[in-house]
Amino acid sequence: MKKIILIGNGMVGHKFCELFSRHARSADFELLVFGEECRPAYDRVHLSEYFESRDAERLSLATKEWYAEQGIELRCGERVTELDTDAKRIRAESGGTWDYDYLVLATGSSPFVPPIPGRDKKGVFVYRTIEDLDGILDYAEGLKGKPGASATIMGGGLLGLEAAKAAMDMGLKSHVVEFAPRLMPRQLDEPAAAVLSDTLVDLGLSIHCEKNTSLIGGNGAITHLEFKDETRLDTDMLIISAGIRPRDELARQAGITVGPRGGILADAQLRTSAEDVFVIGEAALYQEMIYGLVAPGYEMARVALGTIMADAEAGSMPEAIDMSTKLKLIGTDVASFGDPFTSPEEARSIVFHDDVARVYKRINVSKDGKRLLGGILVGDASDYNMLHQIVQNNMPLPPQPEDLILGARGGAEAGAGVLDLPDAAVICSCENISKGQITELLDSGEAQSVKDLGVCCKAGTGCGGCKPMLSDLVDTYLKSQGKVVRNLICEHFPYTRQELRDLIVMKNIRTYDEALDQIGNGNGCEACKPPLASLFATIYMETANPQAVIQDTNDRFLANIQRNGTYSVVPRVAGGEISPKHLIAIGQVAEKYDLYTKITGGQRIDLFGARLEQLPLIWEELIAAGFESGHAYGKALRTVKSCVGSTWCRYGMDDAVTFAIELENRYKGLRSPHKLKGGVSGCIRECAEARGKDFGLIAVDGGYNLYVCGNGGARPKHAALLAGPIDKETAVLYLDRMLMFYLRTAAPLVRTAAWLEQMEGGIDYLKSVVIDDVLGINAELEAEMKGLVAAYRCEWKEAVETPELRARFQTFVNTDEPDETLEFVGLRDQKMPKAW
Amino acid sequence: MTQSTPQYQTVSPEQVTTWFKAGRTNQFPIGAGATIKYGDKQIAVFYFSRQDRWYACQNLCPHKLENVLGRGLIGEQDGIPKVACPLHKKTFSLTTGENLNGECPPVAVYPVKVEDDYVYVGFAD
């Protein structure tokens, strides 16, 4: 048995192991892996996501158990310190030595820290490992109390900008200092860099180009930077992202040939100058270049493994390595592909430049107009994947190549679509998966979605950049094969929610059972009942009472079930305005029924711990005191949050509370595909967080700005401007239309933000529907909303006053005893359920 | 998720020693479940109105050991009648008690019969 030793358990090293474990002849080899970091390989490409979750597990590429299962010995936290290529032996930090038959160096690179005085001060960081990020996060935490705390990123390249965005998201004022005269000098031309810079300044970043740092100042901890031009910049923290240096120290010490500027010299099979020693990933110098991207690294792992295993089709590295990149996470699109910088002698460039929308697109076309050589996209990179493919596959261009970036004028599709790609086109470059492989999986039925593809061939699971193209390919290919891709409700209703809605209206179906009989199969389930209930609610203005048994649990009992099976009660407090009298009434009910009481995040009061049979009694009292259902349990309008507005606030531009109450009362009871929330702020200080809501109004000079499709929660999204400044009547009109359009067309459990994201044409399309009436349905939408508003009834009142409806709130059919298994414990003068 | 619930044991129709009178049929919701008490046991009883079939299982959800299953939505999956727990939507077959969408232990199921508009649940103790 031959022994392979792999040094480095980063992304490329891990890829080598993964390919090894899947290799037909892996049983003939023993693989021993050394990794200097304390944990198994993780996804460095998505490192910045760690800022959000601080969850190292989410980045992990494999566990120690995985290695053990594959029979690969992994020694984490152990650095290799010596290499003897004659004896074919290595020595690790622990002192132990190991012999190898083949050695693979996957030592990656380390951040380059320029020799500037003061670089060892506190608050100076690099950006490469999870530990680096922990350091940054802890330090930023310490800066929290400091007003106006700022961070500076040295280096305006790919990584630097990513780091700058992360620093900004941590709430720090962020600066980028760049030595070159423009950002991303290796990927962007001058005008592109200027557009990018303007966009980033709009986002709140400060950009300083042509700055040569001479000193990192401060007494112990960093306080400022000094530049050669005698200017200075105050800053509380510095993240250095000034390029990478291949980690060739081990090879260098062993006498292996390295490049003049570092990097372990590799041939097309990734062999180094020493026998049976290979190098892959960012440590390798191939064709006089270091490739700081995963895709070429993965290719190297493939070729090196094939060579070691003496595969018949081991292959070699391609002549030209693709360095196309799309920047992620920064708040605007940036991409460059092929050769971005052709000169007028070799190619003709077509440029589209819009300084208002901050969009710059450039494509370089060969002189004969037949080939696309490369290009740059800033502000809108939606064409990136396709343009990249055209370059990679040498595909023919349309007669007017400018159509590629401007879109065809006159309706026809510009250029090629995914289906025109050759089968050999590599769609996922991280995993080297071609279009042909994907369509084969789709044909065989092994995969029917992007998610399936990830499972069966890992496509899209690397950097994720190919995902839009993958989903385009899956959709168009399945469609072209006559297989329609739709979000079907479940096995009982082979329709989308919108189709179901149309059928119910057309056939005048009134109940769930009728729906099953007329347009469904079988007897239904928990997946199709709630969406149908929601449709009946909006088509026939029905409360949750008449068909209680098809409602989701919370709607069935008109309250939110809690972890011990008791319920919470949330009366409506429109706009968050509540009189002392009402407060006292709530307090009295809570005290009488011993309910845990808390102010919610939605500006109202939640009473927890009510038993099922207590709900009607509690509501009887609340209704008598003037309260109504708050629909906290429903996929329905929840709250319209308000700030105090011009009635009291010295900055208020309008009376936000009154408008919020008006809106909440207008839409209360409205059932929808997912919950709906609104907000009204009295001025742009935005104390009501209106832009984090499904609809938000902000008072400005001349009326209100209307924002739609925002979201808090796990995937926060600011609402987009639909119209403004407009007066209140117009705002309500647009809102009626927009909400009704959402109610009609969204899939079940899709919030407005996700609905808009999936909408072809996005906010511009939504505007054209709601404002310009391109679909000609606005009169219908308005009439429907008017009907729903007029038909509102408090469903709790209905339930309490109708004996048959009330009967469902009984804990046991055969006895009035309460459920004695419920146990509570004390909590700060109140109570909570006993822990599980 | 591996705790078992010893006080509940599936009863097959042959094992029944006591047919417990749970209530009149019209006390139970149509196309949903309700809960009854039998000694210190809580039993969820479901009426699948479309097929005119009755089922019963323990009210205690084996996932987090809460007495809630009687309040769950019911339905069928490939012809198997099931209940979805209202707390985390684990679904359980009402014929075998098995958890259909996860690794929870099964729930105990009990035979149900209807005579003269009364619903009876079968126990073996």
Ligand code: SRM
């Ligand atoms: C009670 C409350 C927390 C509190 O004590 O403050 C709460 C409690 C729950 N939230 Fe919330 N959310 C509460 C305000 C919020 C807010 C803040 C807000 O509304 O301004 C948000 C972020 C804003 C947003 O929705 O965009 C919020 C985002 C969520 C989400 C994520 C939604 C999303 O689209 O990403 C969920 C999960 C879901 O709905 O699928 C959720 C789900 C829940 C559930 C239903 C979880 C569950 O299934 O049991 C909780 C119900 C508790 C109950 O029985 O009442 N809750 N939840 C707040 C009730 C507000 C109210 O008066 O009705």
Ligand SMILES: Cc1cc2nc3c(=O)[nH]c(=O)nc-3n(C[C@H](O)[C@H](O)[C@H](O)COP(=O)(O)OP(=O)(O)OC[C@H]3O[C@@H](n4cnc5c(N)ncnc54)[C@H](O)[C@@H]3O)c2cc1C
């Ligand atoms: C924030 C960030 C964002 C990025 N974004 C992208 C992107 O969008 N797209 C893209 O293609 N690329 C991106 N990259 C680059 C990509 O992460 C690297 O190309 C890739 O990780 C290189 O893999 P590697 O295995 O060669 O090196 P590494 O992942 O650095 O792994 C090398 C490992 O070897 C260990 N090691 C070194 N010497 C020894 C020794 N003597 N003994 C034991 N262990 C040793 C190191 O500790 C390290 O764990 C990004 C990088 C960063 C930091």
Ligand code: SF4
């Ligand atoms: S944040 Fe999570 S735990 Fe808190 S109320 Fe919302 S859903 Fe429940």
Ligand code: FES
């Ligand atoms: S308690 Fe029933 S699914 Fe969690």
